[in-house]
Amino acid sequence: MADRASLQNAPARPGSQERPFLAAVRRFRKNRTASMGAAICIALALLAVFAPLVAPYDPVKQSFRDQLRPPCADHLLGTDEFGRDMLSRILYGARLALLVGFVAVSIALVAGVALGVVAGYFGGWVDNVIMRVMDVLLAFPYILLAIGIMAILGPSLVNVMIAIGIVSVPEYARVVRSSVLVVKGEDFIEAARAVGATDRWIITKHVLRNCLGPVIVQATLSVGRAIINAAGLSFLGLGAQPPTPEWGSMLNAGRPYMFDAPWITTFPGIAILIAVLGFNLLGDGLNETLDPRLRQ
Amino acid sequence: MLAYIARRLLMVVPVLVGISVVVFLMVHLIPGDPVQVMLGERATDEEIARLRQELGLNDPIYVQYARFLGRVAHGDLGRSLRSNSRVVDEIAARFPVTIELAVASILIATVFGLLAGCVAAVHQHSLFDYFTMVLALVGVSMPVFWIGLMLVILFGRHLGWFPIAGVVADGIELARVTNFPLLDSLLSGNVAALRSVLSHLVLPSITLATIPVAIIARMTRSTMLNVLRQDYIRTAKAKGLAHRRVVYKHALKNALVPVVTVVGLQFGSLLGGAVLTETVFARPGIGRLVVTAIFARDYPMVQGVVLVGALTFVFTNLAVDVLYALLNPKIRYA
Numbered sequence: 001m002a003d004r005a006s007l008q009n010a011p012a013r014p015g016s017q018e019r020p021f022l023a024a025v026r027r028f029r030k031n032r033t034a035s036m037g038a039a040i041c042i043a044l045a046l047l048a049v050f051a052p053l054v055a056p057y058d059p060v061k062q063s064f065r066d067q068l069r070p071p072c073a074d075h076l077l078g079t080d081e082f083g084r085d086m087l088s089r090i091l092y093g094a095r096l097a098l099l100v101g102f103v104a105v106s107i108a109l110v111a112g113v114a115l116g117v118v119a120g121y122f123g124g125w126v127d128n129v130i131m132r133v134m135d136v137l138l139a140f141p142y143i144l145l146a147i148g149i150m151a152i153l154g155p156s157l158v159n160v161m162i163a164i165g166i167v168s169v170p171e172y173a174r175v176v177r178s179s180v181l182v183v184k185g186e187d188f189i190e191a192a193r194a195v196g197a198t199d200r201w202i203i204t205k206h207v208l209r210n211c212l213g214p215v216i217v218q219a220t221l222s223v224g225r226a227i228i229n230a231a232g233l234s235f236l237g238l239g240a241q242p243p244t245p246e247w248g249s250m251l252n253a254g255r256p257y258m259f260d261a262p263w264i265t266t267f268p269g270i271a272i273l274i275a276v277l278g279f280n281l282l283g284d285g286l287n288e289t290l291d292p293r294l295r296q
Numbered sequence: 297m298l299a300y301i302a303r304r305l306l307m308v309v310p311v312l313v314g315i316s317v318v319v320f321l322m323v324h325l326i327p328g329d330p331v332q333v334m335l336g337e338r339a340t341d342e343e344i345a346r347l348r349q350e351l352g353l354n355d356p357i358y359v360q361y362a363r364f365l366g367r368v369a370h371g372d373l374g375r376s377l378r379s380n381s382r383v384v385d386e387i388a389a390r391f392p393v394t395i396e397l398a399v400a401s402i403l404i405a406t407v408f409g410l411l412a413g414c415v416a417a418v419h420q421h422s423l424f425d426y427f428t429m430v431l432a433l434v435g436v437s438m439p440v441f442w443i444g445l446m447l448v449i450l451f452g453r454h455l456g457w458f459p460i461a462g463v464v465a466d467g468i469e470l471a472r473v474t475n476f477p478l479l480d481s482l483l484s485g486n487v488a489a490l491r492s493v494l495s496h497l498v499l500p501s502i503t504l505a506t507i508p509v510a511i512i513a514r515m516t517r518s519t520m521l522n523v524l525r526q527d528y529i530r531t532a533k534a535k536g537l538a539h540r541r542v543v544y545k546h547a548l549k550n551a552l553v554p555v556v557t558v559v560g561l562q563f564g565s566l567l568g569g570a571v572l573t574e575t576v577f578a579r580p581g582i583g584r585l586v587v588t589a590i591f592a593r594d595y596p597m598v599q600g601v602v603l604v605g606a607l608t609f610v611f612t613n614l615a616v617d618v619l620y621a622l623l624n625p626k627i628r629y630a
Contacts, residue, residue, distance in 0.1 A: 132310055132314065133314070135310075135311055135314070136310075136311055136314030136315060136317075136318060137318075139311045139314065139315055139606055139609060139610050140315070140318075140602070140605070140606045140609065141564060141565055141567050141568030141605055141606070141609045142565060142568055143565075143568035143569065143571055143572070144567070144568045144571070144586075144601075144602055144605040144606070144609075145602075145606075147571065147586060147587070147590065147602075148319075148322060148598065148602040150590065151322065151589075151590045151595070151598045152322055152325045152326050152327075153327070154327075155590075224437065228437075228439050231439055232439060232440070232441060232572050235439075235441050235572065235575070236571070236572070236575060236587050237587075237591070238587075238590065248439075248441075251441065251442060251445065255445070258445060258448070258449055259449065259453050262449050265442075265445045265446075265449070266446070266449075268442075269438075269439060269442030269445070269446070272439045272442065273434070273437055273438055273439070273442070276437040276438075276439075277433070277434060277437040280433065280436065280437050281433070
């Protein structure tokens with residue numbers, strides 16, 4: 001790879017011999033924030049995928065003999081009011097947290113990127129209409145809008161994903177639109193158009209590829225926020241319903257027992273914290289490695 | 297300057313129209329028959345027809361929207377489907393509780409965030425800097441409601457320092473003048489009530505301040521670092537000014553400009569975060585109101601709270617922008 005690159009732009013300048021992607025990977029691996037975030041996220045994903053193998057107990061099986069047991073050798077994180085093993089419930093909860101995070105972000109990503117590209121690329125009244133609608137969505141406080149949408153759709157975990165997805169659309173639309181506006185003015189777009197490329201081809205081959213960086217950063221950071229807000233909505237009783245092992249609803253269910261059995265309300269919160277911290281670290285790290293302005 | 301403010305005010309108009317459309321449509325977007333949903337399974341056809349007539353849902357949609365706008369403009373947000381009291385009255389009674397909480401939180405967040413960010417920037421790469429930044433990173437990743445629960449267990453139960461629920465202790469009568477608990481107890485000169493209200497405010501406001509304090513600390517640190525590298529700081533130092541004076545008079549003053557924006561934006565989103573905090577601490581604010589309303593399928597109430605929340609958010613953002621322009625000459629003269 002290095003050979004071809006150095007042949008193409010010989011005499012090679014130091015540092016220019018790597019392809020941009022490999023250079024980004026190298027910077028990423030050297031970045032401590034990013035590596036730590038990636039490690040947490042990978043560990044979380046592995047635990048979620050292999051939850052049935054790792055979890056010592058069935059997360060929904062009740063055992064009235066084992067109600068409200070403090071952390072001990074049999075139940076490392078104790079048991080809840082129905083005698084269910086907290087560790088197993090938290091491990092299964094990681095599946096839901098990641099699912100909610102990814103589905104919500106995917107909804108926001110697909111809709112936001114599409115709207116942002118159309119607005120930025122075509123400009124004019126299309127741009128105006130799309131961005132004014134986004135302004136209106138941004139005029140609502142994040143949680144309040146999500147709650148309003150939940151009021152329309154009714155309480156359920158699927159609706160939480162939809163609500164959080166919709167609320168996050170404007171951020172993507174804005175990020176994508178602004179990078180499209182930058183890319184649109186570049187010479188290579190002009191060149192592509194001169195050789196007869198269609199709008200569709202230019203958008204998929206040039207425009208989308210060039211706004212990938214900011215979108216990846218935005219997506220990583222918003223997975224963390226989606227997890228925290230989904231847990232919040234479930235905590236209010238609007239999301240996952242018992243006996244689903246979801247972190248937010250576990251916290252809610254543990255509230256009546258929080259003085260006698262504080263482990264029920266302590267551990268799911270720590271799980272949320274670790275998961276969100278992982279995605280925030282990863283997002284910050286990616287931002288530092290992908291954004292040329294922050295690169296030292 | 298006036299032109300800038302006028303332009304900024306004009307920009308709010310389409311947003312306000314958009315907000316009114318979204319809030320108006322909330323009822324119409326309910327899947328199925330909204331009236332059936334509001335009244336529940338056991339409603340008779342007669343009841344359904346009556347409520348539909350009452351809500352004016354038989355008219356064409358643009359007539360309904362025009363009527364909605366007219367009503368809202370007169371401060372009429374309809375009546376609660378549960379208590380039949382006026383939505384405006386309920387919100388007016390409870391909003392001050394939320395505002396008081398948000399103000400207390402933003403004060404705590406600003407004081408500690410500025411202080412920590414400043415000291416961290418001045419002593420960059422020190423242990424304090426490192427510690428603050430790790431804490432700030434953890435702070436933005438914490439679920440607010442969980443912090444609340446942990447504070448309740450630790451300070452409410454084990455140490456017994458602060459009360460854990462409500463606005464004022466049982467048995468203490470609060471005078472109702474402004475509906476702001478703190479203000480009312482001050483105005484009535486009731487010392488016992490004042491102490492009770494203050495102690496009830498401590499844990500919720502710390503809870504709600506966690507995320508803004510982390511954001512403000514990070515923001516202050518990075519802008520301070522940026523400002524401290526500027527030439528005029530070197531000049532000030534070269535003139536022989538005291539270090540303290542350079543940092544707090546020359547640097548901090550300029551670093552404050554972007555921080556003001558962050559503080560303002562955080563204040564707006566605190567109104568949203570208050571929903572969770574009020575639930576944890578059983579405070580009768582509008583956050584608690586909207587959650588109960590959702591479970592009661594009390595749509596006029598939900599619409600009212602969402603509308604008031606959005607309006608507050610828009611106007612705080614507007615105030616922040618104007619303040620920013622006042623502070624930043626680059627915008628003022630543009």
